[in-house]
Amino acid sequence: VGRRLLLIAGLALFSTASLAAALAPSLALLIAARAVQGLGAAVMMALTIAFVGETVPKQRTGSAMGLLGTMSAIGTALGPSLGGVLIVALGWRSIFLV
Numbered sequence: 001v002g003r004r005l006l007l008i009a010g011l012a013l014f015s016t017a018s019l020a021a022a023l024a025p026s027l028a029l030l031i032a033a034r035a036v037q038g039l040g041a042a043v044m045m046a047l048t049i050a051f052v053g054e055t056v057p058k059q060r061t062g063s064a065m066g067l068l069g070t071m072s073a074i075g076t077a078l079g080p081s082l083g084g085v086l087i088v089a090l091g092w093r094s095i096f097l098v
Contacts, residue, residue, distance in 0.1 A: 003047055003054070010043030022096035 001009075017037035024030035048068065056064040086094045 007047040014040030018096045022093040
């Protein structure tokens with residue numbers, strides 16, 4: 001299929017599932033949308049690392065991987081706080097529309 005097309009498919013899957021989660025009328029559909037969202041995120045995460053290995057010069061691969069890890073850690077640290085602000089200000093559905 002190719003990495004680029006697969007990355008675009010993962011992004012489309014994640015985005016569609018995020019919209020479905022935001023619009024979910026029941027808990028069961030919210031859980032299903034989150035499962036699909038996780039699949040799309042897994043595709044994007046794996047391919048991001050593959051793209052770094054493919055596009056970044058060998059001597060800079062460690063720095064690029066470190067940067068990916070740092071951004072992931074920042075997202076993990078800030079996610080709950082920013083999610084809380086969104087929920088209070090705009091409601092729980094807003095966290096899926098970011």
